[in-house]
Amino acid sequence: xxxLISLFLLVVTAAAQPVTIAHRGASGYVPEHTREAKVxxxxxxxxxxxxxxxxxxxxxxxxxxxxxxDTTSDVATRFPDRxxxxxxxxxxxxxxxxxxxxxxxxxxxxKKGTQAYPKRFPxxxxxxxxxxxxxxxxxxxxxxxxxxxVAGIYPEIKQPAWHRKEGHDISPIVLRVLxxxxxxxxxxxxxxxxxxxxxxxxLRGELGWKGRLIMLMGGGKTGVGGSNFDHMRTxxxxxxxxxxSWA
Amino acid sequence: xxxLISLFLLVVTAAAQPVTIAHRGASGYVPEHTREAKVxxxxxxxxxxxxxxxxxxxxxxxxxxxxxxDTTSDVATRFPDRxxxxxxxxxxxxxxxxxxxxxxxxxxxxKKGTQAYPKRFPxxxxxxxxxxxxxxxxxxxxxxxxxxxVAGIYPEIKQPAWHRKEGHDISPIVLRVLxxxxxxxxxxxxxxxxxxxxxxxxLRGELGWKGRLIMLMGGGKTGVGGSNFDHMRTxxxxxxxxxxSWA
Numbered sequence: 001x002x003x004l005i006s007l008f009l010l011v012v013t014a015a016a017q018p019v020t021i022a023h024r025g026a027s028g029y030v031p032e033h034t035r036e037a038k039v040x041x042x043x044x045x046x047x048x049x050x051x052x053x054x055x056x057x058x059x060x061x062x063x064x065x066x067x068x069x070d071t072t073s074d075v076a077t078r079f080p081d082r083x084x085x086x087x088x089x090x091x092x093x094x095x096x097x098x099x100x101x102x103x104x105x106x107x108x109x110x111k112k113g114t115q116a117y118p119k120r121f122p123x124x125x126x127x128x129x130x131x132x133x134x135x136x137x138x139x140x141x142x143x144x145x146x147x148x149x150v151a152g153i154y155p156e157i158k159q160p161a162w163h164r165k166e167g168h169d170i171s172p173i174v175l176r177v178l179x180x181x182x183x184x185x186x187x188x189x190x191x192x193x194x195x196x197x198x199x200x201x202x203l204r205g206e207l208g209w210k211g212r213l214i215m216l217m218g219g220g221k222t223g224v225g226g227s228n229f230d231h232m233r234t235x236x237x238x239x240x241x242x243x244x245s246w247a
Numbered sequence: 248x249x250x251l252i253s254l255f256l257l258v259v260t261a262a263a264q265p266v267t268i269a270h271r272g273a274s275g276y277v278p279e280h281t282r283e284a285k286v287x288x289x290x291x292x293x294x295x296x297x298x299x300x301x302x303x304x305x306x307x308x309x310x311x312x313x314x315x316x317d318t319t320s321d322v323a324t325r326f327p328d329r330x331x332x333x334x335x336x337x338x339x340x341x342x343x344x345x346x347x348x349x350x351x352x353x354x355x356x357x358k359k360g361t362q363a364y365p366k367r368f369p370x371x372x373x374x375x376x377x378x379x380x381x382x383x384x385x386x387x388x389x390x391x392x393x394x395x396x397v398a399g400i401y402p403e404i405k406q407p408a409w410h411r412k413e414g415h416d417i418s419p420i421v422l423r424v425l426x427x428x429x430x431x432x433x434x435x436x437x438x439x440x441x442x443x444x445x446x447x448x449x450l451r452g453e454l455g456w457k458g459r460l461i462m463l464m465g466g467g468k469t470g471v472g473g474s475n476f477d478h479m480r481t482x483x484x485x486x487x488x489x490x491x492s493w494a
Contacts, residue, residue, distance in 0.1 A: 026290070028393070029290075029390065029393045029394055030286060030389070030390070030393065035282070035283055035374065036282055036283060036286045036386075039277060039283045039286050039287050039290075040286050040287065040289075040290045042287075043273070043276075043286075043287045043290035043291055044290055119393070120393050121389045121390070121392070121393040122388075122389050122392060122393075125385050125386065125388075125389045126382075126385075127282065127378075127382045127385070127386065129376075131374075135373075135374045138372050138373075138374070139283075139372065139374065141369075141372075142277070142368045142369050142372045143276065143277070143368070145368070145369060146275070146276045146277065146366070146367050146368040146369075147276055
């Protein structure tokens with residue numbers, strides 16, 4: 001289980017107890033964000049299973065890390081005419097019915113023409129499919145029932161400012177799917193996350209999300225959506241119950 | 248993990264050490280013989296993962312426990328006109344392209360209208376698909392690579408006499424897929440199994456299978472293919488290294 005460390009992130013609760021979160025599912029062993037990756041994460045005992053969420057052209061939330069499709073699917077060979085001027089293929093340009101035709105695979109580094117993580121699952125193996133957020137939450141609910149062990153969910157709304165610029169409002173759509181599956185309050189095993197400060201405020205304010213909410217930060221000064229991460233940084237050594245307690 | 252016992256069979260090796268075999272995959276937790284069931288079995292540490300194999304109309308070996316489709320898929324609603332006179336739907340009457348349109352689900356007891364095993368994965372959850380033997384062996388090979396732990400395979404040729412009566416010879420086709428994935432000798436982690444005595448003899452003789460071979464026995468006097476199980480029974484108490492050593 002050599003990639004276990006790369007697979008699971010540790011977060012700190014109020015009591016400084018670590019929580020295991022399967023990042024994109026058991027993505028060290030099977031292609032990220034596939035059904036297989038989520039089932040394996042559940043079997044490995046993950047307490048939370050993460051979903052990155054983007055929209056399809058027909059406004060269906062699907063579980064994908066990138067707004068692009070080309071590093072984790074065969075989109076370039078299946079729909080060669082559908083790339084944008086920048087040479088990339090965007091999930092938002094495809095209906096769900098089209099996305100379902102794609103074969104998903106291990107993440108590729110197209111510049112090098114090799115797998116991004118060569119020791120992981122072989123990228124040449126097909127048979128993996130895209131998953132909607134609705135389907136994934138149903139799958140996790142089924143596993144929670146059949147195993148008798150509840151794994152929570154950890155959905156991230158991807159690039160809401162970019163989605164809005166493209167004419168799609170992702171957050172209310174994601175909240176409706178969460179509500180359909182019973183995730184509506186802080187009592188439920190769900191952490192909703194986003195890298196964009198304005199959207200995090202909007203989720204709690206205008207959109208009325210009452211569940212747990214995470215403001216994600218990157219290592220840089222500003223995020224994709226314009227968030228100023230420098231303003232948010234805490235000095236770990238002066239933070240009560242912060243990094244120093246789980247180093 | 249309450250259904251672990253029902254999930255795994257124990258077999259006895261020459262040294263009477265138990266071997267864990269995931270029967271139809273981790274079928275206690277996710278619908279039997281789906282990709283998800285096989286991935287979960289691998290994650291749970293199964294040493295061998297079982298495949299029941301039947302043919303499609305176009306002679307593609309697919310992984311299904313029954314020659315019928317109606318207890319584990321939505322075939323009756325998707326192809327209502329395709330049942331035989333006995334009211335059952337047979338995998339052998341559908342091409343692979345048609346079988347791929349089916350949604351697989353937890354095993355149903357259609358007489359009662361309920362799940363055969365009510366505490367298992369909810370049968371109302373869709374999104375599961377049929378798997379070819381070729382795809383499943385590729386999936387297991389990928390998991391063997393990514394986890395660094397080799398799980399073997401345990402394919403069963405289902406009802407070869409019935410297949411032949413219907414004009415299809417299943418065994419040579421299965422052997423070709425096994426050979427494609429490198430399973431050809433007793434050194435390889437593969438046990439090929441069958442309930443039909445004549446076919447077991449044919450596999451070793453006429454068809455030249457050099458790998459490990461299991462003659463399966465049921466609890467009754469004779470098997471579906473006419474095998475006389477009574478002639479094969481061993482008195483456990485007089486059997487060296489037999490049942491008494493692992494009761």
